Amino acid sequence: MIEGIDPVIHVPKRLAAMAILANAPSASFRFLRDHLRISESDLSKQMSTLEAAGYVRSTKDGHGRGGTTTYRMTAAGDQAYKTHCAALRALLDGVVPQQQ
Secondary structure: OOOOHHHHHHHHHHHHHHHHHOOOOEEHHHHHHHHHOOOHHHHHHHHHHHHOOOOEEEEOOOOOOOOOOEEOOOOOHHHHHHHHHHHHHHOOOOOOOOOO
16 A cells, blocks of 8 residues: 555545545535535445544534534544645655555
8 A cells, every 4th residue: 555545535435525624614414415416325424434533523413304414624634634635646746655
């Protein structure tokens, strides 16, 4: 594996969600679903994976259909995202560390 590439973040749907959260203080479930153009169940799965990794935190306001789930990137998520992006940039620029 290339150093710095995070397999949790690297999945395209999770990478896109992290990109949104890196550029906003928070995002609602609905906003993410609409912008990523994925089903609610798929988004729930992707965000649960990011939350389990400690990269995002969710808060719920209300219950049932009227409730809102909001996501924020954690400090650990911010650092992991920046490291992942730097590794992708290095890879795209042709700077791949030698395997030892």
